[in-house]
Amino acid sequence: MQVSARNALKGTVKNVVVGSVNTEVTVEIVPGVEVTAIITKSSAENLKLTEGKQVYAIVKSSDVMIAVD
Template identity: 45%
Template sequence: MKLSARNQIKGSVTEIEKGVVTAKVKVKIDAPIVLTAVITKEAAEELKLKVGDKVQAIVKATEVILGK
């Protein structure tokens, strides 16, 4: 699948926490960082996500805010 978003980060699913409506999916990327995505439970089930799956986190935002 090709996407217009340029911020695509490859990683592996390390944890999935399913709630009634949403699923919290933790993705470990190359750096010692874990991204957390909150998606619908239905989407997690349709993607058949499981721990160890290789995924791409795609970030599409209108702005990025940095703080120091």
């Protein structure tokens, strides 16, 4: 796999919630650290996402913000 994004987090699919249009996918990066993504239902089907499957969570860094109180 080659991708231009610099933030590719390898993990395991922990949960898949299929909706009528979108699918919510939770990926466990390391024990206790999870990333959740909303993708199209058709993309989830094409990727054959199931619990336990090894995947990469790709984060487009220009869309990530950090905040503090």
